[in-house]
Amino acid sequence: MEIESNEFEIKAGDFAIVQRQGYTKLHKLKPHGNMLIGKFNVEMDNVIGQRYFDTFQMKNSPENKKMFILEKVEDSTNATDALNIEKSGTDNRNITSQGDTQSLTKEDIDKLQDSELNSNAIIYELVNNSKTFNMKTGYSQEKYIRKKEKKYFEYLQLRKPTIRLLTNMFYRQDPVKTLGIRIDDLSQILTYANIHSEGNHLLYDSGTSGLMMAAIMNAIGARTSGTLIHMHPGNQCQKNAFVAMQFPEEQKVRCLNVNLYSVIRCFYQDTAKEENYEPTRKRQKTEDPSSASTTKVEEEAPKQPQWQLENEKACRILKTKCDSLVVTSKEHPVNLVKELLPFLNGGRQLVVFSLTREPLQDLFLYLKSRLDIVAIKLSNNFMRYYQVLPERTHPEVNMNSGGFILSAVKLNC
Amino acid sequence: MSFDGYKATVKEGDTVVLYLTISQVYSIKAQEKTINKKGIEVESVFQTPYGALKCAELVGKTYGSKVSLSKGWGYILQPTPELWTLTLSHRTQIIYTPDISMIIFQLELCPGSIVVESGTGSGSLSHAFIRAVKPHGHLYTFDFHEVRSEIARQEFDDHGLGQYVTVCHKDVCENGFGENLNGIVDAVFLDLPHPWLAVPHAVKALKESGGRICSFSPCIEQVQKTCLELTRLGFQEIQTMEVLQTQYNVQTKHIPVKDLDFLKMAKSENKSDGAEKKESEVAKFLTAIPPMQQPGHTGYLTFASLYPIWSRKLGISIDENETD
Numbered sequence: 001m002e003i004e005s006n007e008f009e010i011k012a013g014d015f016a017i018v019q020r021q022g023y024t025k026l027h028k029l030k031p032h033g034n035m036l037i038g039k040f041n042v043e044m045d046n047v048i049g050q051r052y053f054d055t056f057q058m059k060n061s062p063e064n065k066k067m068f069i070l071e072k073v074e075d076s077t078n079a080t081d082a083l084n085i086e087k088s089g090t091d092n093r094n095i096t097s098q099g100d101t102q103s104l105t106k107e108d109i110d111k112l113q114d115s116e117l118n119s120n121a122i123i124y125e126l127v128n129n130s131k132t133f134n135m136k137t138g139y140s141q142e143k144y145i146r147k148k149e150k151k152y153f154e155y156l157q158l159r160k161p162t163i164r165l166l167t168n169m170f171y172r173q174d175p176v177k178t179l180g181i182r183i184d185d186l187s188q189i190l191t192y193a194n195i196h197s198e199g200n201h202l203l204y205d206s207g208t209s210g211l212m213m214a215a216i217m218n219a220i221g222a223r224t225s226g227t228l229i230h231m232h233p234g235n236q237c238q239k240n241a242f243v244a245m246q247f248p249e250e251q252k253v254r255c256l257n258v259n260l261y262s263v264i265r266c267f268y269q270d271t272a273k274e275e276n277y278e279p280t281r282k283r284q285k286t287e288d289p290s291s292a293s294t295t296k297v298e299e300e301a302p303k304q305p306q307w308q309l310e311n312e313k314a315c316r317i318l319k320t321k322c323d324s325l326v327v328t329s330k331e332h333p334v335n336l337v338k339e340l341l342p343f344l345n346g347g348r349q350l351v352v353f354s355l356t357r358e359p360l361q362d363l364f365l366y367l368k369s370r371l372d373i374v375a376i377k378l379s380n381n382f383m384r385y386y387q388v389l390p391e392r393t394h395p396e397v398n399m400n401s402g403g404f405i406l407s408a409v410k411l412n413c
Numbered sequence: 414m415s416f417d418g419y420k421a422t423v424k425e426g427d428t429v430v431l432y433l434t435i436s437q438v439y440s441i442k443a444q445e446k447t448i449n450k451k452g453i454e455v456e457s458v459f460q461t462p463y464g465a466l467k468c469a470e471l472v473g474k475t476y477g478s479k480v481s482l483s484k485g486w487g488y489i490l491q492p493t494p495e496l497w498t499l500t501l502s503h504r505t506q507i508i509y510t511p512d513i514s515m516i517i518f519q520l521e522l523c524p525g526s527i528v529v530e531s532g533t534g535s536g537s538l539s540h541a542f543i544r545a546v547k548p549h550g551h552l553y554t555f556d557f558h559e560v561r562s563e564i565a566r567q568e569f570d571d572h573g574l575g576q577y578v579t580v581c582h583k584d585v586c587e588n589g590f591g592e593n594l595n596g597i598v599d600a601v602f603l604d605l606p607h608p609w610l611a612v613p614h615a616v617k618a619l620k621e622s623g624g625r626i627c628s629f630s631p632c633i634e635q636v637q638k639t640c641l642e643l644t645r646l647g648f649q650e651i652q653t654m655e656v657l658q659t660q661y662n663v664q665t666k667h668i669p670v671k672d673l674d675f676l677k678m679a680k681s682e683n684k685s686d687g688a689e690k691k692e693s694e695v696a697k698f699l700t701a702i703p704p705m706q707q708p709g710h711t712g713y714l715t716f717a718s719l720y721p722i723w724s725r726k727l728g729i730s731i732d733e734n735e736t737d
């Protein structure tokens with residue numbers, strides 16, 4: 001299989017995930033531009049024209065002490081040179097205090113860093129100036145080096161965004177921005193809702209930075225027949241993750257982004273467009289002032305505005321009903337589900353996510369009281385990672401807790 | 414033929430899910446005749462706790478509608494991979510939906526992906542793989558147990574999924590996945606007793622531009638060996654995890670509330686019936702109750718990435734996992 005050479009080429013305009021050790025950040029590349037990576041200000045120009053997964057080394061810029069430039073690493077023999085470390089102690093008995101054993105000052109370290117960012121060299125200095133390093137056990141030495149390496153690590157890679165990378169990145173940066181959806185939650189929402197290449201899917205999402213719509217569109221896929229109606233509460237929908245995925249146009253247009261209020265009004269009232277236009281927009285602005293600020297005022301051309309066309313398209317699909325309903329909302333789900341269930345076909349799945357359990361308990365009881373809903377399930381997951389190393393395998397010391405998922409099936413009656 | 418695409422009504426020969434209660438879910442074939450144990454063709458009748466169901470009666474019914482049983486009723490649903498996992502006949506240990514979801518997600522499958530699976534087992538995971546990669550992707554599934562392979566092949570055909578899957582009868586540890594798959598695969602999944610023996614073959618099968626691998630193992634020793642082999646062969650982002658799901662039952666609970674205030678006063682000071690009534694008050698609350706017992710372990714999931722060839726040789730691990 002030949003690799004299409006430009007499929008992996010890094011181009012200006014691309015969204016890329018910049019990865020440095022455990023750190024990842026989404027970045028839109030420009031022909032010339034800088035990016036803040038950790039505490040380093042890095043000029044990104046040299047990555048353009050290179051390939052994703054290439055490794056770049058941060059080097060001090062010759063012109064500006066405070067800047068770094070990137071250089072592609074062709075050969076890593078220097079980079080992987082093992083540190084020469086003196087024999088380790090067998091236990092910690094001789095280490096009395098943890099702090100103040102480093103004789104290098106912060107200024108010394110900054111100076112090192114300014115002359116050349118080379119994690120091996122810096123760590124070498126740190127180790128040589130540590131009074132206790134040689135007394136540490138091999139294990140603590142390794143741990144110390146790993147910690148320092150992370151801080152001074154000078155290599156990075158660019159990755160094409162994938163749903164997995166984005167979900168992990170968002171969760172690590174700030175779970176609140178994606179309503180606290182963890183990978184296990186997201187993975188199960190997609191399976192329980194039976195999202196795949198076919199069918200018309202319906203999503204109401206009010207706060208996952210576009211992650212839900214991106215994940216669903218990714219599962220629907222390119223060159224397939226599936227569509228998504230994405231209802232959102234604001235004037236403009238959040239779509240960071242969706243934009244980052246850079247789906248082909250053909251796939252993008254199968255995601256209809258509609259405002260919850262205006263599409264429902266359109267569905268039930270089907271009133272003259274002109275009358276509806278102004279009041280709707282004003283209303284939306286008051287509903288979600290935060291997103292309104294980023295909105296350009298649409299030009300009132302004689303032809304129908306894009307949002308109205310999308311509304312009408314969505315309404316046509318809603319009339320034939322949808323094959324799944326997913327709700328990931330900030331708001332209490334009962335009323336939303338009540339309003340959206342009429343758009344779901346019989347024999348199809350409904351999935352609702354919430355970081356807290358109580359709203360889903362209410363929803364559970366509400367759905368149970370309906371005669372057309374069965375197989376109501378409320379669940380959450382225990383998920384943890386493992387460190388797997390010879391003689392040192394154990395669950396990771398830190399873990400977190402995910403959210404709750406309610407799934408159910410609507411009947412045809 | 415009822416697994417491919419959304420269907421409105423039951424056709425002759427469809428596999429149909431019969432839903433009675435949350436724990437009574439079955440899959441049955443909508444057909445008039447079946448072969449009984451003695452090899453004789455008889456009328457196909459499905460016995461449920463609520464009475465018998467003549468399978469032929471299902472034909473023409475709408476999915477999602479009610480069916481009458483002699484002592485009650487049930488609902489018929491179009492099968493999804495999740496419902497199939499709940500109702501299939503176990504020929505081996507199977508993988509369940511929480512793990513399946515994680516596997517599909519972490520392997521980054523989407524329509525068009527080419528995925529390799531071994532072993533096929535009971536085909537629980539295979540159905541979810543097929544849903545994720547169709548219509549233009551493909552699943553190659555391997556098992557060295559001939560009968561299991563054959564049953565799985567028939568089942569996929571029967572479910573209308575045959576065009577999306579190739580079932581191979583083969584020992585993958587000994588013989589790999591075959592020349593024809595060299596360098597064309599996006600993801601490899603292993604559920605084998607000795608997964609590390611198949612990892613070198615996975616490297617051959619994965620595209621030059623890289624791909625993902627997952628190994629599911631119940632035992633930590635298998636995980637350790639697999640991780641060593643993955644590291645040796647240059648895989649990156651090696652990560653082991655487990656996912657366990659708890660399902661809750663939502664109930665309104667009533668618990669008695671004790672009010673002992675009245676004890677602080679002499680009997681004469683308060684009218685005793687009022688105080689007595691207060692003592693036996695009840696508090697009402699809505700809660701979610703986990704089952705008394707549930708699986709505490711299914712298997713460890715190990716995931717890893719094979720990077721594109723141009724970045725395999727550099728020994729720099731960018732994605733160092735945060736370990737303490």
Ligand SMILES: C[S@@+](CC[C@H](N)C(=O)[O-])C[C@H]1O[C@@H](n2cnc3c(N)ncnc32)[C@H](O)[C@@H]1O
Nearest residue numbers: 507508532534535536537538556557558584585
């Ligand atoms: C636990 S089952 C897989 C279950 C499957 N994941 C599911 O969800 O239904 C493991 C299967 O691997 C097969 N197997 C074991 N070793 C094998 C080998 N070396 N090559 C091919 N198949 C193998 C067994 O025959 C068995 O059917």
